[in-house]
Amino acid sequence: MNVAVIGGGGREHALVRKFAESSKVDRIFAIPGNAGMSDVAEVIHGVTENDFEAIAGVCLENEVEWVVVGPEAPLTAGIVDYLEDEHGIRVFGPRRKEAQMESSKAFTKELMEKYHIPTAKFARFDDYEAARAYIEREGTPIVLKKDGLAAGKGVVVAMDMDEALAGLDELMGEVGTIVIEEFLEGEEFSLMVLVNGEYTHPFEMIAQDHKRAFDGDTGPNTGGMGAYAPVSHIGESHRAEAIEKIVRPVAKGMVEEGLDYFGILYLGAMVTADGVKVIEFNARFGDPEAQILLSMMEDDLGEVLEKVHRKEPFELRFKPGCMVGVMLASHGYPKAYQKDKYVEFDAVRENCYISGLCQDMDGLYMTSGGRVLLVTGYGETVDQAVETAYENVGQVKFEEGELFFRKDIAHRAL
Template identity: 40%
Template sequence: MKVLVVGGGGREHALCWKLKRSPSVSEVVCAPGNPGIQREARCVAVGAEDVDGLVNLALSERPDLVVVGPEVPLVLGLANRLREEGFPVYGPDKAAANLEGSKSFSKRLMYDAGVPTARFEVHVDVEEAIETIRSWGAPIVVKASGLAAGKGVIVAQNEKEAIDAVRDMLAGNSFGEAGSQVVIEECLVGEEASCLFIVSGDTILPLASSQDHKALLDGDKGPNTGGMGAYSPAPCVTDAVASEVLETIARPIIAALKKRGAEFIGTLYAGVMLTEEGPKTLEFNVRFGDPECQPLMSRLKSDLGEVLLAAATKQLEGVTLAWENGTALCVVVTSEGYPADFDKGQAIGGLDAVEAAGTTVFHAGTAEKDGVIVNAGGRVLGVTAVAPTVKEAQQTVYAALEHLDWPGGFYRTDIGYRAVAREEGK
């Protein structure tokens, strides 16, 4: 079958890479794609947020399946439009995508559905928000309610930091429309994990567990980012934890959406904190995580095209997934200065040597200029390896990164450190 993938980041590169290797898939088309994706798919220059352009592209290409990678086109209703034209789509309709598009909607839905999560309040008024912060104390979490590319979350260690964040979002317009409403939450303590599910109506198929590293710097210090690296599986997600997340978080939220007339088809991403009281929900996303998608696709043995088509056509019941043993680990290389300002257009060399050292390089924020790969975004590369142990996967990636010729590139040096410590019995 022919598959159209929407998006141009590291997640979409991983999806195209896996779909190209799926026996059920004869051709992969990607819009808009990137220089790395060009090796796996035919790229067409239609933007991921150009809903009309993407519908016209689908009408022209007539794919057997459309896979929508990023959250923005889903929130804009791309899946609705494509389904109206008769295409099988992997990705939720606009109403269900609101689970990620509005944190205030998501938190209220969790509360109504009895899904375990942090105590919260929603505010649009600066002074009322400050009053809550002073009443609750710190540490405390301040979130922009709308889409902020994974960066609209401030884990404030003191009240001043939280108040500055609220003023920045509500009065300073630092996140635009996304920050016109803020969610203030109690700060949960524990280990964070990513639990993803392929959902098709009432059928929920868990993916392997993974763990992201959202903070910019080693030891989980510094500002939040869209993700600095990830690995799968996450040892902290035992079989018992995975079962609890499925029954107390995934099933209730999908049922709550359905009750409101929003049937979910696509990936449900539950970011959970493993607290002493059990798993609690930090956030929901409505698509594959980035960078979690890269290690997940690297470990998946099943035919991805077959699985996603089954979900899109409501035939997922009875489908199972097979995984490679061992660990897949991805280190994200960013532009120096991310998540704040950074320079673009810097030449990136050594990519072939990085891959020759036993990794797969997934492109995220890259472009091609005069035949040279250059950086075009904040998160630029996802260097990924699969090995029998977390330590070996980690060592493979970092050894390979020594071949990267990009002085303006930056990456954490400790991705997977929690799992390595567990492996070594520390």
């Protein structure tokens, strides 16, 4: 079969590499793809991920049987509705209504409240003064979330009142909707779940992401500065609890609400003193968790898609050992940063996933985004994987001060 992957980041780089291993897949189209995908996919540079008509044209012309949508923005804009309803093209990814699980924090929190799914206490506000009064009454630490897509950056974890009020100004401004949550303490983990209505297949392996920009989990929230899997210090009992108390009830709740979710549902969860609770849901693979988990997965992704579509039971197999990914980011990210800085990574290309690089006229790589390159390392133990990952980072060449990375990825497991 022919497959199209929508998106141009590291998550999509991992998807096209995984499909390239599939005995089921003949041709892969990456729309718009990125500079690192041409060895495993046909890269359609001239079509953006939000040009639904052009995407449909590529898919129809090339007899694409499956479209897999990577990023959240086209899902929220209704790419699945358009491709399926207008052209009868099969898509792995939720429709616009179902994508509200990510695109609206308020929608998701209210659904969890209705179906008694464990999550942080919350309140929703459209009025600035009411939100400010609530923050002052509740006190800190407290968590503020923008109600909408924010590329992983629309969250402020405020440890004091100054941070909380500055976060309110940043996320809400004069108009907007915000969700304010109680601060939860504990270990976070990411669980990817394949969903088709009430049918769910949670990944047998969890990952752990590092959201904060700097070492020691300090600095602003980002789209993810690194990840690793498996997370050996968070036991199988916690994954099982998440499935029993969160995954199955939320799938059942969505069906009862008239939603027909098909695709990946990403659960960001926390192990608290009161059990596992939901931090967030996303309507697509996590990035950079996808790069790690898909690298570790031994199954044929083409076959997996077909099994989920048919709602068949199966077991995902993951190779033994551990994989660690370290994100190289442009100086200044997640705020303002410069582009067009040269990066050379030929020595470790097979261990890298491109997030934000383009090529100049001579084929040399230059930065084009905030998160630039995920550099991975594999080992039999987490210590070995960390060591290999940072050895590989050391072989990436760039001008000092133009890129930065965290030096403590997987520190909680060490």
